[in-house]
Amino acid sequence: MQIYLPIAEVSVNAFLLFGLGGMVGILSGMFGVGGGFLMTPLLFFIGIPPAVAVATEANQIVASSFSGVLAHFRRRTVDLKMGTVLLVGGLTGAALGVVVFNYLKSLGQVDLLVKLCYVVFLGIIGSLMFIESVNALRKSRKGTTSAKRRQRGWIHAMPFKMRFRTSGLYISVIPPLIVGVFVGILSAIMGVGGGFIMVPAMIYLLGMPTKVVVGTSLFQIIFVTAFTTMLHATTNYTVDVVLAVLLLVGGVVGAQIGTVIGARMPAEQLRVLLAALVLVVCGKLALDLLLEPSELYSLGAAGGH
């Protein structure tokens, strides 16, 4: 069934979009990532203009994250206090990110920088997570429980301490604020929710328990992506609501299934899977940059509307 998208001005198969939405939704529910870093490139592949793909994806992430966070609320695995602190940072970062994005756009190299950002961040985070979680898996097999908090030293030395009851932490608000700002900047530049950066940052940097991390990151993502959607809708007019609805029908159902799967799988295995996934996407993007493209030329709208 072909559907014509009013803003993207292309005709696509509706079932293809349901399928994509569902697949990415399952991952979103399992890992607490918005799925934007997978969906945005996939939308490019099926011929949606990049500007529309990025803006619409932000809108769709709102839906799948909302659906996911409700499930986490019921299981009481959302740290609202930590989420709010991250959110304050995130909104600041997103606003900053838009400024940076427009600056890069004026240099005319925005595509390349976005892709390089993807390769660098996905590569670093994927590798770190993979090594960490494989080690953790080995240890848990040997029977030794590892309860280490490596960054306890300098994080605990910072002022403005706050008690995060749900996470069982008593730390300064500065590290979560910085994480929030950083993720906000990246999410505005890369057109993603930023969960794939935030989840590892919360686990390894802030030392939050894995079970709480997913729900809390979803909670923060909802607001940051909603903010991004509004920015895109009012400045670039690139949010395609028909595309968003088609994606989120599949996405919200997928997110529910994903949350159930995530709750039944051991945390370490979940992390190995997420790391492998991140590395696969990174590899694909790196290949695109390294191999000679079949078409050296590309077309873009002049004046950028």
Next chain:
Amino acid sequence: MVRLIFALCLLCLPAQAAQEQVVLGLSQDRVSITANFDGSEILIFGAVKREAPIPEGPPLEVIVSVVGPSEPVIVRRKERKFGIWVNSDSIEVDLAPSFYAVATSAPFDDVLSRTEDLRHRVSIERAIRSVGADMDVQGAQEFAAAVIRIREHEGLYSIRENTVAVDEQTLFRTSIEMPADLTEGDYQARIFLTRGGRVVSKFETAIDVRKVGLERFLYNMSRQQPVWYGLMSLVIAIAAGWGASTAFRLLREK
């Protein structure tokens, strides 16, 4: 005397030009882009009206072209730098139609001479203009060629030789396929009658390509009330997320 001859010639010209005229029919003069729009096929047919008998000499040939609205396009070329492929040079092509289809009744070079092509801008190469292109960039022509290559690949540009059927040098018909990803606007259908590579008559008409219904409503809203449009998108997203979550919980509880 010279002046008189000149005046006579002027009088003769329109008479000669009007010797063979196009009477045109279109299967549809508007294309409505609805929610399930999946491309369109327009049948273009017509007859040649003439007061005099069919002239001697080369046979009558017909060219039909459909042109979409033109927009400037930026063409970028990738180059290998530091081991990765990055955009380096770019050129702005001033006018490149968003859609261009040409159908002819015989091989293109036989139907239209180069000078006539230059004058009427019929072939795809002529329809694209890059006046004021930056000549410092090496191979500026390759950029225009790239626009054609990419759009031909997307099915937006096409030249279809021998697809106009001409009967008895009087009746002609062809069909032009339009893909699903059309740009909105006034499309121009142009019909040329040629003899021996020269244009003897020309006819133009417009085909209106418009979004209708929900498509039109959403598009207008996104442009005119962007804040409400954005909020509506968010409300839909949150409602869908909540709906799915609730539905799943109810399903599991049962």
